Amino acid sequence: MNFQLNVWRQANAKSKGKFATYEARNIAPDTSFLEMLDIVNDELTERSEAPIAFDSDCREGICGACALTINGQAHGPKHPAAACQLYMRSFDDGKTITVEPFRAKPFPLVRDLVIDRSALDRIVQAGGFIAARAGSAPEANSIPVPKHNADLAIEAAACIGCGACAAACPNASAMLFTAAKVSHLAFLPQGAPERTLRVTKMVRQMDAEGFGNCTNTYECEAVCPAEISASFIAKLNREYARAVLQRSVGE
Amino acid sequence: MTNFPGFYRSSIGKKMIVALTGVILMLFVIGHLLGNLQIFLGPRWVNDYAQHLRDLGPLLWAVRITLLIAVFLHIYFTVSLALDNRRARPQGYEKRNYIKASYASRHMVVSGLVVLAFVVFHLLHFTGRKFNARFPMLKNDPLNHYDVYSMMVYGFQNVYVSAFYIIGLFLLTLHLTHGTSSFFQSLGLNDKKLTPQLAFGARVFAWLLFIGYTAIPVAVLLGLIHPAQQL
Amino acid sequence: MIGKLEGKVPPGPLEQKWRNHKNNSRLVSPNNRRKFEIIVVGSGLAGGSAAATLGELGYRVKCFCYQDSPRRAHSIAAQGGINAAKNYQNDGDSVFRLFYDTIKGGDFRSREANVYRLAEVSNLIIDQCTEQGVPFAREYGGLLANRSFGGAQVSRTFYARGQTGQQLLLGAYQALCRQIALGTVKMFPQTEMLDLVLVDGHAKGVITRNLCTGQIQAFAGDAVVLATGGYGNVFFLSTNARGCNVTATYRAYKRGALFGNPCFTQIHPTCIPVTGHHQSKLTLMSESLRNDGRVWVPKRTEDCAKPPNEIPDADRDYYLERKYPSFGNLAPRDIASRAAKEVCDEGRGVGPGGRGVYLDFADAISRLNEDTIRERYGNLFDIYQKITAEDAYKTPMRIYPAVHYTMGGLWVDYNLMSNIPGLHVIGEANFSDHGANRLGASALMQGLADGYFVLPYTLPNYLAGQIGKRPSTDHEEFKLVESEVRARVKKLLEVNGERTLTSFHRELGLLLWDKCGMARNATGLREALEKIPDLRDEFWKKVRVPGEGESYNQSLERAGRIADFLEFAELMCIDALERDESCGGHFREEHQTPDGEAQRDDENFAAVFAWEFQGNGKVERPKLHREPLHFEAVHLTQRSYK
Incomplete structure (x- = not known):
C-alpha cells in the first residue's frame, strides 16, 4: 500500500x-x-x-x-x-x-508529535491516591467489597492516562481522566476516608492546569482506548457536589 | 477549603449552575407552552389564563425576577466556560473529525445566543406589544380581559414574524436536545445505563416542544385559527 | 578484586531466616533518614514501590524514569496475575508450597533463602495493594477471587481482569504521586541513566541525560537503587516495550557490578507470531488461554498451507497432549515453547514463514458455548483480532513463542545489594528469585516484594554506616564519568555512516534468536561469539545517528541502548556457552534426556554464574565467579510434567 x-x-x-x-x-x-x-x-x-x-x-x-x-x-x-x-x-x-x-x-x-502530559500526573499527585503506608494495611479480606462496586472500580481504573479524552474534547477538557481516577477510588471502601478531600483537590488541580470545561459532548468516551464511560463524569460531578455540600454544611 | 466561592469558580461548579438555571428555564418553557396551547381551546381559555397570571401580582414578579436571574446566570457562566474552553486550545487542529459530539452539543453558545435574541424580540412583541400596528387597537374581551387570543393570531399572521418564531424555536429545540439530557449529566443524576435513554428522551422532549410551539403560528398561517375580533 | 561471592544468607532454619535477619538488621532513626538521598532508577513495580516506600519512611528520594510518566513503566503490560500464599481457596496452599513451586519452576537455579522470603512476603503484598485501592477481582460475597496458573496445583493467583500489571503499577504510581506531592520524592521523568558513579568503591551517584533537553547531569546519592527491568529487547523482537533496555544494568556491570546468569531468558509460548519484516514488537497472549485452547499443528507438512478447518481431526497433531498427557496444554512455559519450536523445525508450522502453531478453541466453544469463552477471554480475542484481523471464535489462533522476561540480572546478595557497596538492584533487573525459569504471576510478586517489603528493611544495613559520606557532584569521579558519558554521546553522533539503527538491532536480534534463543548449542554460540564483535565494530563505523545531542533526539536514545545491547549480547552468549547443562529456559541441545527434556547437571552447575567485566572483545573475556547454591529444604528432582 x-x-x-x-x-x-x-x-x-x-x-x-x-x-x-x-x-x-x-x-x-x-x-x-x-x-x-x-x-x-x-x-x-x-x-x-x-x-x-x-x-x-x-x-x-x-x-x-x-x-x-x-x-x-x-x-x-x-x-x-x-x-x-x-x-x-x-x-x-x-x-x-x-x-x-x-x-x-x-x-x-x-x-513534532511528542507532547508533555505531566499535567495529568499533577492531577493524580493532587489527591488521586489512598494513603496506605506499607506495613500498616489490614488483612486483605477483612473489608469485603460488593462485586458490583469492584467491577465499577476496575472499569474506571482501566484508564491508561494517554490524554486522548482531552485531545478529542472540543473544549480540551480532562474531565474524563479526572473522573476515572476519582470514581475508581470512590467506589471502594478503602477510598472513603479521603473521598471529600480527593475530589476537591483533584478538580482544583485540573482547573489550575488550564484544561477546558466539560460540555457533555461525550467525544472523550468515543475515543477512549480503555472505553471509560462518560457516566463516570456524572459520578465525578456527584462526588464534587457531595464534597462541596459536606465542606460547606460541615458535619 | 472549598466553600461556596470555590464552587462557583470551579469548572464543575460553573457547569452545575448552568445546569440548574437551565432546569428553571426549561420548566418555564414547558409551562409557557401549556399556557399557550390553550389557544386551541378558544379565546376564553387563553384570555382567562393571561388575566389569571396578571392577577398573581407580586408573585408574577417574583417568577419574572427568578427567570431573569436564571437567564443572567445561565448566560454569564456559559460564556465564562466558553472563554475558558477557547483558552484551553490555543493551537487548533488542521483536521477535525467528530465521532460522538453532536452539532447541537458543539454549538450551545451560538444556539443559546440566538434564542436570547429571539426571546428579547418575543418579549417586546407580545409582552411589550410592539411591532404590530393592530395591537393598540385591540379591545378587551367580553369578560373585560385583555384579548391575548386575538393578539397572538394577529401577531402570527405576519409571515416574516412567524418564520422568525419558527427559526428561533428550531434553535431552542437544538439547544434543548443537548441541554435536557446534559443537565442530568452535569448534576450527576445519571449512570451508564440511563445516559442513552436520557439522550433519546431529551430529543423526543425537545421536538415535542417544537411541535407544540410551532403549531400555533402554523395554525394561524394556515387559517385554522381566526382572531376573536375583527379590526 | 572480588573475592569469594557471599550471598549473605542469614543463618538458621529456612522459615526463620528473614525474621532473624530483620531482627538483626541495622536501623536508621527517623531524624537521620532525611539526611540520606536515595537514587532510584526506574519507576515500575519495583522502582515505583521502592521510591514510594522509602519516601514514606522519610528518606529523600530521587526517582528517574525514561518514560514521560512513571505510570508508563512496562510492568503495566503484565496481564495474568500475582501469586500469593493466602490460601483463600482452602486448597492446601502455604508459604512453603509457593516457595517450593517457585524454586522447582526455576529448575533449582535460584537461592533458596531469597525464594522463601519472596513467598513469605507475598501475602503482605496483597494486603498492601488492596488497601491502596487495587481493584482485584472479587467473588459475589465481596471477598477476593483467585485463579490458577501454570506450574501450580493450587489456585493462588490474584488478578484484575487482564490488567493486573496495570492495576498494581497504578497502585504503586499513586503511592509515588502522594510522596511527590509531599516532597519526599523528586521525580525525574524522561531522564535516562547513562552511567554509575563510584566514589571509593561505593555507588554514590549516576549520570543522566534529560531526554527532552539533552542535558547531561550528575546526581549524587547515599545509595543507588536500580530497578530498570529486563533486557529482552536484546533480541530486537520481544514482548517488551520499545524503550526497555539494558543500559543501566550494563553500565553498572562495566563499573564492576557482577552480572548474574545473563543467559537465563524466558520465551513465552503464547505470543502472536511474527508477520513480516516491518514488525517492531511482539504481543503476548495471556497464558490463561491454554486453560481452554488446544495446541496443534498438521501431522503432514503438505497440510500446512490448507485452511485449518479443512484439516480433519485425524490429521492433526495435538503435540502437547501427546507428549505431556498429565499436564497437556498447561505444560510450563519453557517446555511448551520448545515443543512449538520442534514441530516448526520439522516443517509443520503454520502461517507466514511457517513459524506458528494453532491454538484452537473450537472444542471449548462447542463444550461451553461462545459466550462463556467470550466472557473468559473476550479482551484477548479482541487484541488478537486487532493485530491479525482474524476472528479466533471462527478460526484457530496462531501463536508462537517470543522473548518475554529475563531471569538473569545484576548479582545481588540477600540484602539485594550488588557486589558494589551501595548499589542495590531490585525487580527484574536483578538475578535473584526465578532461577532458570519464572512461573507465571511471579514477576509482579517479586517486583513489589522487593520494593515494598524487602529493600526498605535491607537498605539501612548499608546506610547505617554511611551518614555524612555523600560526596558532592563536584567530586572528580563525577567529573570523570560525566566526561566519559559526554564523549560517548558525541562519538555516537559523529559516526555518521550509512546504516540505520534498526538494521543493526534487527541483525543482532535475529542472530541471538537463532543461536541463543529457545535452544542453544556450543557450535552456534561460538559462531555468535565470532559475529557479535564484528557487528559491533561495524556499528561504530557505519551507524547513522541523526540530529544533535542537546535536544529531543529519539535516534540518539536508541543508539546508546543498541550500542549496549551489542556488548551485552556477547556476555549472554559467553554465559550460555559456559553453562554446559540444560536447565529451565536455558536449553542446551547437547544436554537432553532421551525424550528431549532439559537435562540438568547439579553436580557441576548448581551455582549462580556471576560475570565480572574485564573489557569487551575476543581477548578480554569477562571473569566468572561462581556462587554455589545450597539446598537445605528442598530435594533436587528432575522436573516432570508428563
Missing part, C-alpha cells in the same frame, strides 16, 4: 510548526501505524532528514504513551484502540493521512 502523510513538524516548544508531506511506499497491510512511521523515519534518516519524533513504548495499547491525532481523531479512526493498535489495513490505499499531536494548552509540545 502507498500513502501520503501530512505530518506536523515542530523542532521544539518555542519554534513555529508546520505541516510537511512524506510518502510511505510499499507498506504491508499488516504493518501497524507506528511501524509505518518507523519505516518512514528510517527512510528519512537515510536521506539525512530529521526523523519524525513521536512517543510510543509498549505498542500494545496499555502504557498510554502514544498520542497521535490521525485524520482528525485522537488515536485514529478505529475505536476503541490506542494509535499503536491501529493497522494500515484500516486505511484506503493511496490516501492522504493527516497526523497531528494531541492539542491542548496543558499539553505543551516537546517536538
Whole structure:
C-alpha cells in the first residue's frame, strides 16, 4: 500500500510548526501505524532528514504513551484502540493521512508529535491516591467489597492516562481522566476516608492546569482506548457536589 | 477549603449552575407552552389564563425576577466556560473529525445566543406589544380581559414574524436536545445505563416542544385559527 | 578484586531466616533518614514501590524514569496475575508450597533463602495493594477471587481482569504521586541513566541525560537503587516495550557490578507470531488461554498451507497432549515453547514463514458455548483480532513463542545489594528469585516484594554506616564519568555512516534468536561469539545517528541502548556457552534426556554464574565467579510434567 502523510513538524516548544508531506511506499497491510512511521523515519534518516519524533513504548495499547491525532481523531479512526493498535489495513490505499499531536494548552509540545502530559500526573499527585503506608494495611479480606462496586472500580481504573479524552474534547477538557481516577477510588471502601478531600483537590488541580470545561459532548468516551464511560463524569460531578455540600454544611 | 466561592469558580461548579438555571428555564418553557396551547381551546381559555397570571401580582414578579436571574446566570457562566474552553486550545487542529459530539452539543453558545435574541424580540412583541400596528387597537374581551387570543393570531399572521418564531424555536429545540439530557449529566443524576435513554428522551422532549410551539403560528398561517375580533 | 561471592544468607532454619535477619538488621532513626538521598532508577513495580516506600519512611528520594510518566513503566503490560500464599481457596496452599513451586519452576537455579522470603512476603503484598485501592477481582460475597496458573496445583493467583500489571503499577504510581506531592520524592521523568558513579568503591551517584533537553547531569546519592527491568529487547523482537533496555544494568556491570546468569531468558509460548519484516514488537497472549485452547499443528507438512478447518481431526497433531498427557496444554512455559519450536523445525508450522502453531478453541466453544469463552477471554480475542484481523471464535489462533522476561540480572546478595557497596538492584533487573525459569504471576510478586517489603528493611544495613559520606557532584569521579558519558554521546553522533539503527538491532536480534534463543548449542554460540564483535565494530563505523545531542533526539536514545545491547549480547552468549547443562529456559541441545527434556547437571552447575567485566572483545573475556547454591529444604528432582 502507498500513502501520503501530512505530518506536523515542530523542532521544539518555542519554534513555529508546520505541516510537511512524506510518502510511505510499499507498506504491508499488516504493518501497524507506528511501524509505518518507523519505516518512514528510517527512510528519512537515510536521506539525512530529521526523523519524525513521536512517543510510543509498549505498542500494545496499555502504557498510554502514544498520542497521535490521525485524520482528525485522537488515536485514529478505529475505536476503541490506542494509535499503536491501529493497522494500515484500516486505511484506503493511496490516501492522504493527516497526523497531528494531541492539542491542548496543558499539553505543551516537546517536538513534532511528542507532547508533555505531566499535567495529568499533577492531577493524580493532587489527591488521586489512598494513603496506605506499607506495613500498616489490614488483612486483605477483612473489608469485603460488593462485586458490583469492584467491577465499577476496575472499569474506571482501566484508564491508561494517554490524554486522548482531552485531545478529542472540543473544549480540551480532562474531565474524563479526572473522573476515572476519582470514581475508581470512590467506589471502594478503602477510598472513603479521603473521598471529600480527593475530589476537591483533584478538580482544583485540573482547573489550575488550564484544561477546558466539560460540555457533555461525550467525544472523550468515543475515543477512549480503555472505553471509560462518560457516566463516570456524572459520578465525578456527584462526588464534587457531595464534597462541596459536606465542606460547606460541615458535619 | 472549598466553600461556596470555590464552587462557583470551579469548572464543575460553573457547569452545575448552568445546569440548574437551565432546569428553571426549561420548566418555564414547558409551562409557557401549556399556557399557550390553550389557544386551541378558544379565546376564553387563553384570555382567562393571561388575566389569571396578571392577577398573581407580586408573585408574577417574583417568577419574572427568578427567570431573569436564571437567564443572567445561565448566560454569564456559559460564556465564562466558553472563554475558558477557547483558552484551553490555543493551537487548533488542521483536521477535525467528530465521532460522538453532536452539532447541537458543539454549538450551545451560538444556539443559546440566538434564542436570547429571539426571546428579547418575543418579549417586546407580545409582552411589550410592539411591532404590530393592530395591537393598540385591540379591545378587551367580553369578560373585560385583555384579548391575548386575538393578539397572538394577529401577531402570527405576519409571515416574516412567524418564520422568525419558527427559526428561533428550531434553535431552542437544538439547544434543548443537548441541554435536557446534559443537565442530568452535569448534576450527576445519571449512570451508564440511563445516559442513552436520557439522550433519546431529551430529543423526543425537545421536538415535542417544537411541535407544540410551532403549531400555533402554523395554525394561524394556515387559517385554522381566526382572531376573536375583527379590526 | 572480588573475592569469594557471599550471598549473605542469614543463618538458621529456612522459615526463620528473614525474621532473624530483620531482627538483626541495622536501623536508621527517623531524624537521620532525611539526611540520606536515595537514587532510584526506574519507576515500575519495583522502582515505583521502592521510591514510594522509602519516601514514606522519610528518606529523600530521587526517582528517574525514561518514560514521560512513571505510570508508563512496562510492568503495566503484565496481564495474568500475582501469586500469593493466602490460601483463600482452602486448597492446601502455604508459604512453603509457593516457595517450593517457585524454586522447582526455576529448575533449582535460584537461592533458596531469597525464594522463601519472596513467598513469605507475598501475602503482605496483597494486603498492601488492596488497601491502596487495587481493584482485584472479587467473588459475589465481596471477598477476593483467585485463579490458577501454570506450574501450580493450587489456585493462588490474584488478578484484575487482564490488567493486573496495570492495576498494581497504578497502585504503586499513586503511592509515588502522594510522596511527590509531599516532597519526599523528586521525580525525574524522561531522564535516562547513562552511567554509575563510584566514589571509593561505593555507588554514590549516576549520570543522566534529560531526554527532552539533552542535558547531561550528575546526581549524587547515599545509595543507588536500580530497578530498570529486563533486557529482552536484546533480541530486537520481544514482548517488551520499545524503550526497555539494558543500559543501566550494563553500565553498572562495566563499573564492576557482577552480572548474574545473563543467559537465563524466558520465551513465552503464547505470543502472536511474527508477520513480516516491518514488525517492531511482539504481543503476548495471556497464558490463561491454554486453560481452554488446544495446541496443534498438521501431522503432514503438505497440510500446512490448507485452511485449518479443512484439516480433519485425524490429521492433526495435538503435540502437547501427546507428549505431556498429565499436564497437556498447561505444560510450563519453557517446555511448551520448545515443543512449538520442534514441530516448526520439522516443517509443520503454520502461517507466514511457517513459524506458528494453532491454538484452537473450537472444542471449548462447542463444550461451553461462545459466550462463556467470550466472557473468559473476550479482551484477548479482541487484541488478537486487532493485530491479525482474524476472528479466533471462527478460526484457530496462531501463536508462537517470543522473548518475554529475563531471569538473569545484576548479582545481588540477600540484602539485594550488588557486589558494589551501595548499589542495590531490585525487580527484574536483578538475578535473584526465578532461577532458570519464572512461573507465571511471579514477576509482579517479586517486583513489589522487593520494593515494598524487602529493600526498605535491607537498605539501612548499608546506610547505617554511611551518614555524612555523600560526596558532592563536584567530586572528580563525577567529573570523570560525566566526561566519559559526554564523549560517548558525541562519538555516537559523529559516526555518521550509512546504516540505520534498526538494521543493526534487527541483525543482532535475529542472530541471538537463532543461536541463543529457545535452544542453544556450543557450535552456534561460538559462531555468535565470532559475529557479535564484528557487528559491533561495524556499528561504530557505519551507524547513522541523526540530529544533535542537546535536544529531543529519539535516534540518539536508541543508539546508546543498541550500542549496549551489542556488548551485552556477547556476555549472554559467553554465559550460555559456559553453562554446559540444560536447565529451565536455558536449553542446551547437547544436554537432553532421551525424550528431549532439559537435562540438568547439579553436580557441576548448581551455582549462580556471576560475570565480572574485564573489557569487551575476543581477548578480554569477562571473569566468572561462581556462587554455589545450597539446598537445605528442598530435594533436587528432575522436573516432570508428563
